[in-house]
């Protein structure tokens with residue numbers, strides 16, 4: 298088994314809104330393919346309004362990543378216009394699970410159709426518990442909505458209405474890592490030994506103030522998680538966080 302894995306974490310690509318940038322899209326595809334990650338995690342808002350033609354473009358875009366394992370979760374924009382039905386047809390389960398090396402990631406649908414606010418719900422709690430309770434490696438969860446407010450976004454809303462209960466579950470299960478998106482501002486929090494990493498928007502110009510478009514590269518082994526942020530425009534890398542873990 299591989300001891301150390303590299304995860305590319307991209308979010309909020311928003312095809313085919315007027316904000317999507319082909320140039321940024323090319324940069325991200327080329328850079329991710331160049332670094333050859335073991336896993337690609339996409340934390341939602343693949344589309345802008347959940348329309349069929351947007352889903353087709355998002356699928357074609359994600360198919361260009363030459364990564365063996367891909368885990369995709371729904372964003373609030375993808376749930377619009379009954380888009381959650383198309384998601385299942387094109388990407389499979391709304392609660393996917395992937396294991397690579399010492400890492401297992403469980404994806405969670407945190408969306409409510411027609412609402413920007415998130416809600417996780419007790420069905421998801423059971424799925425996360427079943428997938429992670431007895432697992433002895435590095436435990437991770439991926440979802441679209443941020444569980445803790447992100448500074449510098451200009452608004453504090455859209456946190457899942459049951460964030461507190463879900464964070465307690467993650468803490469009880471000794472989850473090591475949470476990956477999310479939604480606010481288009483990259484950030485991280487360390488909370489009860491959980492490293493929560495929020496990705497910015499990888500490919501759009503839906504930006505806040507001085508925050509550039511970006512994605513994350515995260516290296517995981519049994520003792521440590523290390524994350525870097527890659528500027529989608531310049532491909533400059535910046536270390537963002539590192540946390541010692543015990544798995």
Ligand SMILES: [Fe+2]
Nearest residue numbers: 309342479480
């Ligand atoms: Fe978004």
Ligand SMILES: [Fe+2]
Nearest residue numbers: 342372373479
């Ligand atoms: Fe979103």
